[in-house]
Amino acid sequence: MLLMQHIAKVYRTESVETNALRDFNLSVKQGEFVAVTGPSGSGKSTFLGIAGLVDTPTGGTYSLDGTDVSTMNDSARSRFRNRKIGFIFQAFNLIPDLNLINNIEVPLAYRGIKASERLELAEAALKRVGLGSRAKHYPGQLSGGQQQRVAIARALAGSPALLLADEPTGNLDSEMARGVMELLEELHAGGATIVMVTHDLPLAERAQRIVRVKDGHASEVTRLSSAFTAKGGSA
Numbered sequence: 001m002l003l004m005q006h007i008a009k010v011y012r013t014e015s016v017e018t019n020a021l022r023d024f025n026l027s028v029k030q031g032e033f034v035a036v037t038g039p040s041g042s043g044k045s046t047f048l049g050i051a052g053l054v055d056t057p058t059g060g061t062y063s064l065d066g067t068d069v070s071t072m073n074d075s076a077r078s079r080f081r082n083r084k085i086g087f088i089f090q091a092f093n094l095i096p097d098l099n100l101i102n103n104i105e106v107p108l109a110y111r112g113i114k115a116s117e118r119l120e121l122a123e124a125a126l127k128r129v130g131l132g133s134r135a136k137h138y139p140g141q142l143s144g145g146q147q148q149r150v151a152i153a154r155a156l157a158g159s160p161a162l163l164l165a166d167e168p169t170g171n172l173d174s175e176m177a178r179g180v181m182e183l184l185e186e187l188h189a190g191g192a193t194i195v196m197v198t199h200d201l202p203l204a205e206r207a208q209r210i211v212r213v214k215d216g217h218a219s220e221v222t223r224l225s226s227a228f229t230a231k232g233g234s235a
Protein backbone atom coordinates (compact mmCIF):
# COMPACT_ATOMS: atom_id res chain seq x y z
CA MET A 1 0.00 0.00 0.00
CA LEU A 2 2.71 2.43 1.06
CA LEU A 3 6.31 2.10 -0.03
CA MET A 4 9.02 4.66 0.74
CA GLN A 5 12.52 4.14 -0.59
CA HIS A 6 15.51 6.29 0.24
CA ILE A 7 13.29 9.23 1.14
CA ALA A 8 15.13 12.41 2.07
CA LYS A 9 13.74 15.67 3.39
CA VAL A 10 15.96 18.69 3.82
CA TYR A 11 14.55 21.88 5.33
CA ARG A 12 16.57 24.93 4.36
CA THR A 13 16.34 28.29 6.02
CA GLU A 14 18.75 31.19 5.48
CA SER A 15 21.19 29.99 8.09
CA VAL A 16 20.47 26.29 8.76
CA GLU A 17 19.93 23.15 6.82
CA THR A 18 18.10 20.32 8.61
CA ASN A 19 18.14 16.77 7.30
CA ALA A 20 14.77 15.79 8.75
CA LEU A 21 14.73 12.46 6.89
CA ARG A 22 17.77 10.62 5.55
CA ASP A 23 17.54 7.39 3.57
CA PHE A 24 14.15 6.72 5.13
CA ASN A 25 12.76 3.33 4.07
CA LEU A 26 9.39 1.94 5.06
CA SER A 27 6.76 -0.31 3.64
CA VAL A 28 3.24 -0.68 5.04
CA LYS A 29 0.90 -3.33 3.69
CA GLN A 30 -2.75 -2.79 2.98
CA GLY A 31 -4.77 -3.32 6.14
CA GLU A 32 -1.82 -3.01 8.53
CA PHE A 33 -1.92 -1.00 11.77
CA VAL A 34 1.54 0.48 12.36
CA ALA A 35 2.63 2.58 15.32
CA VAL A 36 5.53 5.02 14.90
CA THR A 37 7.58 6.12 17.89
CA GLY A 38 10.81 8.02 18.38
CA PRO A 39 12.28 11.06 20.12
CA SER A 40 11.09 14.61 19.53
CA GLY A 41 12.60 16.07 16.38
CA SER A 42 13.45 12.66 14.91
CA GLY A 43 11.31 13.20 11.81
CA LYS A 44 8.01 11.48 12.63
CA SER A 45 5.72 14.35 11.57
CA THR A 46 7.89 14.99 8.52
CA PHE A 47 7.49 11.36 7.50
CA LEU A 48 3.73 11.44 8.10
CA GLY A 49 3.33 14.67 6.10
CA ILE A 50 5.07 13.09 3.13
CA ALA A 51 3.10 9.87 3.55
CA GLY A 52 -0.13 11.90 3.57
CA LEU A 53 0.83 13.90 0.47
CA VAL A 54 0.70 17.20 2.34
CA ASP A 55 4.44 17.59 1.89
CA THR A 56 6.95 16.48 -0.74
CA PRO A 57 10.30 14.79 -0.20
CA THR A 58 13.54 16.29 -1.50
CA GLY A 59 14.73 12.87 -2.60
CA GLY A 60 13.77 9.22 -2.97
CA THR A 61 10.63 7.54 -4.23
CA TYR A 62 7.23 7.07 -2.68
CA SER A 63 4.53 4.88 -4.09
CA LEU A 64 1.01 4.58 -2.77
CA ASP A 65 -1.27 1.77 -3.89
CA GLY A 66 1.18 1.01 -6.69
CA THR A 67 1.19 4.59 -8.00
CA ASP A 68 4.42 6.57 -7.93
CA VAL A 69 3.24 9.70 -6.15
CA SER A 70 6.69 11.31 -5.89
CA THR A 71 6.47 12.56 -9.48
CA MET A 72 2.83 13.71 -9.41
CA ASN A 73 1.99 17.38 -9.87
CA ASP A 74 0.23 19.31 -7.10
CA SER A 75 -3.33 18.96 -8.31
CA ALA A 76 -3.03 15.22 -9.04
CA ARG A 77 -1.53 14.79 -5.57
CA SER A 78 -4.38 16.66 -3.89
CA ARG A 79 -6.97 14.59 -5.73
CA PHE A 80 -5.22 11.41 -4.67
CA ARG A 81 -5.06 12.64 -1.08
CA ASN A 82 -8.73 13.64 -0.95
CA ARG A 83 -9.86 10.29 -2.27
CA LYS A 84 -7.75 8.01 -0.11
CA ILE A 85 -6.27 9.64 2.93
CA GLY A 86 -7.53 10.83 6.29
CA PHE A 87 -5.03 12.94 8.23
CA ILE A 88 -5.08 13.74 11.94
CA PHE A 89 -2.60 16.59 12.40
CA GLN A 90 -0.51 16.99 15.53
CA ALA A 91 -1.64 20.63 15.75
CA PHE A 92 -5.29 19.81 14.80
CA ASN A 93 -5.37 22.39 11.94
CA LEU A 94 -9.03 23.19 12.56
CA ILE A 95 -10.40 26.29 10.83
CA PRO A 96 -11.34 28.81 13.56
CA ASP A 97 -14.08 30.56 11.54
CA LEU A 98 -16.02 27.39 10.84
CA ASN A 99 -18.21 25.54 13.29
CA LEU A 100 -17.41 21.89 14.02
CA ILE A 101 -19.75 20.39 11.44
CA ASN A 102 -18.40 22.71 8.74
CA ASN A 103 -14.81 21.87 9.74
CA ILE A 104 -15.52 18.18 9.28
CA GLU A 105 -17.25 18.86 5.97
CA VAL A 106 -14.22 20.54 4.35
CA PRO A 107 -12.38 17.42 3.11
CA LEU A 108 -15.70 15.84 2.12
CA ALA A 109 -16.48 18.89 -0.01
CA TYR A 110 -13.08 18.57 -1.72
CA ARG A 111 -14.05 15.03 -2.56
CA GLY A 112 -17.20 16.21 -4.29
CA ILE A 113 -19.65 14.70 -1.81
CA LYS A 114 -22.98 16.56 -1.98
CA ALA A 115 -24.18 18.78 0.85
CA SER A 116 -26.90 16.56 2.35
CA GLU A 117 -24.63 13.52 2.50
CA ARG A 118 -21.80 15.65 3.86
CA LEU A 119 -23.95 16.82 6.73
CA GLU A 120 -24.98 13.28 7.55
CA LEU A 121 -21.38 11.98 7.52
CA ALA A 122 -20.13 14.94 9.55
CA GLU A 123 -22.82 14.54 12.21
CA ALA A 124 -22.17 10.81 12.48
CA ALA A 125 -18.42 11.39 12.83
CA LEU A 126 -18.92 14.04 15.50
CA LYS A 127 -21.18 11.67 17.45
CA ARG A 128 -18.58 8.94 17.23
CA VAL A 129 -16.06 11.08 19.06
CA GLY A 130 -18.62 12.04 21.70
CA LEU A 131 -19.23 15.62 20.56
CA GLY A 132 -22.61 15.25 18.86
CA SER A 133 -24.11 18.02 20.96
CA ARG A 134 -21.44 20.56 19.96
CA ALA A 135 -22.10 20.70 16.21
CA LYS A 136 -22.57 24.49 16.15
CA HIS A 137 -19.64 25.33 18.40
CA TYR A 138 -16.42 26.83 17.06
CA PRO A 139 -12.97 25.33 17.68
CA GLY A 140 -12.02 28.22 19.99
CA GLN A 141 -14.86 27.28 22.32
CA LEU A 142 -13.46 23.81 22.95
CA SER A 143 -10.75 22.37 25.17
CA GLY A 144 -7.57 20.98 23.59
CA GLY A 145 -8.78 17.40 23.99
CA GLN A 146 -12.14 18.24 22.42
CA GLN A 147 -10.42 19.93 19.47
CA GLN A 148 -8.33 16.82 19.06
CA ARG A 149 -11.48 14.73 18.86
CA VAL A 150 -12.91 17.04 16.17
CA ALA A 151 -9.68 16.60 14.19
CA ILE A 152 -10.18 12.85 14.50
CA ALA A 153 -13.82 13.09 13.40
CA ARG A 154 -12.76 15.11 10.37
CA ALA A 155 -10.19 12.49 9.37
CA LEU A 156 -12.53 9.54 9.68
CA ALA A 157 -15.75 11.07 8.30
CA GLY A 158 -14.96 10.02 4.74
CA SER A 159 -13.93 6.45 5.69
CA PRO A 160 -10.42 6.82 4.21
CA ALA A 161 -8.49 3.75 3.01
CA LEU A 162 -5.38 5.15 4.70
CA LEU A 163 -5.56 6.94 8.02
CA LEU A 164 -2.50 8.85 9.20
CA ALA A 165 -2.58 10.04 12.78
CA ASP A 166 0.01 12.29 14.39
CA GLU A 167 -0.20 11.87 18.18
CA PRO A 168 -3.99 11.46 18.09
CA THR A 169 -4.12 10.94 21.85
CA GLY A 170 -1.50 13.53 22.81
CA ASN A 171 -3.96 15.89 24.47
CA LEU A 172 -6.34 13.36 25.95
CA ASP A 173 -6.62 11.80 29.39
CA SER A 174 -6.02 8.07 29.53
CA GLU A 175 -9.68 7.10 29.37
CA MET A 176 -10.30 9.31 26.35
CA ALA A 177 -7.08 8.02 24.77
CA ARG A 178 -8.34 4.47 25.08
CA GLY A 179 -11.61 5.53 23.47
CA VAL A 180 -9.75 7.03 20.50
CA MET A 181 -7.61 3.91 20.22
CA GLU A 182 -10.76 1.77 20.14
CA LEU A 183 -12.13 3.98 17.38
CA LEU A 184 -8.95 3.49 15.35
CA GLU A 185 -9.10 -0.25 15.98
CA GLU A 186 -12.68 -0.29 14.75
CA LEU A 187 -11.65 1.48 11.53
CA HIS A 188 -8.80 -0.97 11.17
CA ALA A 189 -11.18 -3.90 11.59
CA GLY A 190 -13.26 -2.34 8.83
CA GLY A 191 -10.29 -2.60 6.47
CA ALA A 192 -8.46 0.73 6.86
CA THR A 193 -4.67 0.90 6.86
CA ILE A 194 -3.50 2.97 9.82
CA VAL A 195 -0.21 4.64 10.65
CA MET A 196 -0.18 6.30 14.06
CA VAL A 197 2.61 8.35 15.59
CA THR A 198 2.54 8.10 19.37
CA HIS A 199 4.70 8.58 22.43
CA ASP A 200 2.36 6.36 24.39
CA LEU A 201 4.03 2.94 24.54
CA PRO A 202 1.04 0.96 25.86
CA LEU A 203 -0.98 2.28 22.90
CA ALA A 204 1.84 1.55 20.45
CA GLU A 205 1.95 -2.01 21.78
CA ARG A 206 -1.61 -2.49 20.59
CA ALA A 207 -0.60 -1.93 16.94
CA GLN A 208 0.51 -4.86 14.79
CA ARG A 209 3.95 -3.42 14.24
CA ILE A 210 6.08 -0.69 15.79
CA VAL A 211 8.50 1.41 13.77
CA ARG A 212 11.02 3.60 15.52
CA VAL A 213 12.25 6.79 13.91
CA LYS A 214 15.60 8.12 14.99
CA ASP A 215 17.69 10.83 13.32
CA GLY A 216 15.52 10.65 10.22
CA HIS A 217 15.79 6.88 9.81
CA ALA A 218 13.17 4.18 10.35
CA SER A 219 13.83 0.84 12.02
CA GLU A 220 11.59 -2.01 13.12
CA VAL A 221 11.07 -2.60 16.83
CA THR A 222 11.12 -6.20 17.97
CA ARG A 223 8.66 -6.54 20.75
CA LEU A 224 8.98 -8.74 23.77
CA SER A 225 5.56 -10.23 23.05
CA SER A 226 6.46 -11.12 19.46
CA ALA A 227 9.83 -12.49 20.61
CA PHE A 228 7.93 -14.87 22.90
CA THR A 229 5.61 -15.92 20.08
CA ALA A 230 8.63 -16.52 17.82
CA LYS A 231 10.07 -18.89 20.43
CA GLY A 232 7.10 -21.18 19.97
CA GLY A 233 4.62 -19.83 22.49
CA SER A 234 1.03 -20.14 21.39
CA ALA A 235 -0.74 -16.84 21.05
Ligand SMILES: Nc1ncnc2c1ncn2[C@@H]1O[C@H](COP(=O)(O)OP(=O)(O)OP(=O)(O)O)[C@@H](O)[C@H]1O
Nearest residue numbers: 011012018020039040041042043044045046047090
Ligand atom coordinates in the same frame (compact mmCIF):
# COMPACT_ATOMS: atom_id res chain seq x y z
N1 LIG B 1 9.06 23.68 8.38
C1 LIG B 1 10.26 23.37 8.90
N2 LIG B 1 11.34 24.15 8.67
C2 LIG B 1 12.55 23.85 9.16
N3 LIG B 1 12.81 22.76 9.91
C3 LIG B 1 11.79 21.94 10.18
C4 LIG B 1 10.46 22.20 9.71
N4 LIG B 1 9.65 21.19 10.14
C5 LIG B 1 10.42 20.37 10.87
N5 LIG B 1 11.71 20.80 10.89
C6 LIG B 1 12.84 20.13 11.55
O1 LIG B 1 12.90 18.78 11.10
C7 LIG B 1 13.20 17.90 12.18
C8 LIG B 1 12.12 16.84 12.29
O2 LIG B 1 10.93 17.47 12.72
P1 LIG B 1 9.57 16.66 12.95
O3 LIG B 1 8.49 17.65 13.16
O4 LIG B 1 9.38 15.69 11.83
O5 LIG B 1 9.89 15.86 14.29
P2 LIG B 1 8.95 14.90 15.19
O6 LIG B 1 9.66 13.59 15.26
O7 LIG B 1 7.59 14.92 14.65
O8 LIG B 1 9.01 15.60 16.62
P3 LIG B 1 7.87 15.72 17.78
O9 LIG B 1 7.85 14.40 18.48
O10 LIG B 1 8.39 16.80 18.65
O11 LIG B 1 6.57 16.06 17.13
C9 LIG B 1 13.37 18.77 13.42
O12 LIG B 1 14.73 19.01 13.61
C10 LIG B 1 12.64 20.04 13.05
O13 LIG B 1 13.20 21.14 13.69
Ligand SMILES: [Mg+2]
Nearest residue numbers: 044045046090
Ligand atom coordinates in the same frame (compact mmCIF):
# COMPACT_ATOMS: atom_id res chain seq x y z
MG1 LIG C 1 5.78 15.63 15.39
